[in-house]
Amino acid sequence: MPVPVPLDHGELSALLPPSWKDQITAWLAEDAPSFDYGGFVVGDVPRTATLWAKSPGILAGVPFVNEIINRCGCSIQWNVKEGAQVGTPGDNGGKTACAVVSGPARGLLLAERVALNVLARCTGIATRTHAVLTALRAAGYRGRLAGTRKTTPGFRLVEKYGMLVGGADMHRVDLSAMVMLKDNHVWSRGSITDAVKAAKSVAGFSLKIEVEVQSEEEADEALAAGADVVMLDNFTGDGVKVAAASLRQRWAAKGNSAFLIEVSGGLTSDNIDAYVCNDVDIISTSYIHQGVPHVDFSLKINR
Numbered sequence: 001m002p003v004p005v006p007l008d009h010g011e012l013s014a015l016l017p018p019s020w021k022d023q024i025t026a027w028l029a030e031d032a033p034s035f036d037y038g039g040f041v042v043g044d045v046p047r048t049a050t051l052w053a054k055s056p057g058i059l060a061g062v063p064f065v066n067e068i069i070n071r072c073g074c075s076i077q078w079n080v081k082e083g084a085q086v087g088t089p090g091d092n093g094g095k096t097a098c099a100v101v102s103g104p105a106r107g108l109l110l111a112e113r114v115a116l117n118v119l120a121r122c123t124g125i126a127t128r129t130h131a132v133l134t135a136l137r138a139a140g141y142r143g144r145l146a147g148t149r150k151t152t153p154g155f156r157l158v159e160k161y162g163m164l165v166g167g168a169d170m171h172r173v174d175l176s177a178m179v180m181l182k183d184n185h186v187w188s189r190g191s192i193t194d195a196v197k198a199a200k201s202v203a204g205f206s207l208k209i210e211v212e213v214q215s216e217e218e219a220d221e222a223l224a225a226g227a228d229v230v231m232l233d234n235f236t237g238d239g240v241k242v243a244a245a246s247l248r249q250r251w252a253a254k255g256n257s258a259f260l261i262e263v264s265g266g267l268t269s270d271n272i273d274a275y276v277c278n279d280v281d282i283i284s285t286s287y288i289h290q291g292v293p294h295v296d297f298s299l300k301i302n303r
Contacts, residue, residue, distance in 0.1 A: 012082070012164055013063040020157055024067045027114050039106035049108050049301045051076075051099040053086035053123075057295030058130045059098065060165035061122030064158060065115045072111035074103025083126075083165055087295065101299065112299045120294035121155070122162040127295055129166025129288040132269055136283065141276045146171040146284040148264070159289050171284055179209045180231075186211075192218060196225035210262065216243050223251060223259055231284075234265035237274030244279035 053059070062082040069076045078099045080086060086096040101108060133145045146169040151159045160170045172178050179199045181192070189195040192211055199209050210229035211222035219230040230247070232240055244261050251257065260281040267275060267285040275283060 012161065015164075016063060016157070016161075021067055023154070023157065024064070024071055026154075027118070028068070028071060028110070031114050032110060036106065036110065038109060042105035042109060044104035044106055046103070047105045047108055047301050049101045049299050050097050051101060052092075052298045052300060053096040053098050053295065054094070054298060055296040056085070056087040056094075057123045057127040058166055059084050059086050059119075059123055060126035060162045061119045061158060064118045064122065064161075068115040068118065069101055069103075069111050072103070072107040074101055074107045074111060076101045086123075098297075105301070108299070108301060116297050116299060118158060119297050121292075122158050122165070123295040123297075124292040125159055125162030125289045126166035128292045129163050129168045132272065132285075132288055133167045135269065136272065136276060139273050139276045140278070141283070142278050143281045143283065144169045145288070146262075146282050147289050148172075148284055148286040149174070150286040150290055163289060166288070168288060169282070171282075179203050179207055180212070181210065181227075182212045183214075192221045193225045196222060196227050200226055212264075216246060219243070219247055220250070223247075223256065227259065229260040229262055229282075231262040231264055232280075235263065237271070240275050240280065241277045244277055248279050 059080060059082050062078065066076060076099050080096065080098050086098055087094060088096070101111070129145070129147075136145055145167070147160065147163040149172050156173070160173055163170050172180060181195045181199060186192050186195050189198060192213075196209060196211060203209060208228040209226070210231055211218075211227045212231045212233045213219045213222055214233060219232070222230050232243055235243060240263050244263075247261060248257070251259065261279065262282040262284055263275050263280050264284040267283065268287045272283065272285070272287075
């Protein structure tokens with residue numbers, strides 16, 4: 001599989017579905033469900049504020065922040081582009097002035113916490129994703145790094161977006177994006193062959209079918225049944241290298257070289273190098289988006 005082409009971060013907002021702005025409405029309603037007492041205190045006097053990044057990271061979440069700011073009657077002018085490194089040591093004590101926000105004081109403070117929460121989480125995901133991908137490339141890996149579906153309910157769109165900004169593949173966005181047959185599917189159906197057959201009967205030509213396997217024998221059964229992707233789940237690093245090479249050679253001899261091999265299961269920055277092998281097309285891990293430290297941002301009204 002060729003190395004993915006780097007994304008143009010300026011165009012990522014075009015991926016967002018028409019319904020995404022409804023989430024902004026829900027976030028603002030959660031934060032201000034009735035009266036805004038602090039807003040009464042400051043009123044609608046015009047103010048400007050600086051959005052600061054106060055710790056290192058890869059900026060991500062710009063479309064969401066823009067919409068939050070606009071919903072609160074304010075405007076924002078960015079000084080840096082999405083995907084840029086922010087908060088690096090240097091001027092301003094390691095802080096980056098990412099944007100200037102203008103509008104009524106009440107609107108600035110209504111938008112502040114919701115915008116910062118989204119930005120901190122999305123940037124945190126992009127930052128770890130970028131770090132892991134950079135390490136894999138340095139180790140010689142040419143395939144894809146992918147996230148998982150282990151996302152926060154109601155916040156998946158933001159978290160998947162952060163993975164994209166960081167340079168990773170999102171993997172499945174939802175259950176309708178691809179057919180993934182895991183151990184519970186196989187056990188419930190009775191066999192890998194029967195599970196793949198059932199999936200193929202409804203999935204149509206446009207959906208890939210992936211099967212999670214625990215051995216080369218299970219991978220062979222999945223490929224023989226017509227799976228497009230086999231996931232080597234919870235293998236050791238050495239086990240992955242042996243199994244992936246063996247599968248490639250055996251199925252090439254049978255005239256099938258089109259399938260993809262994915263590796264997953266407990267991968268972190270501490271052990272992922274052991275799995276670098278270019279017989280593997282995809283390395284997937286929830287490490288790039290679960291338990292990720294937030295990047296610190298603040299919004300300070302200019303005096």
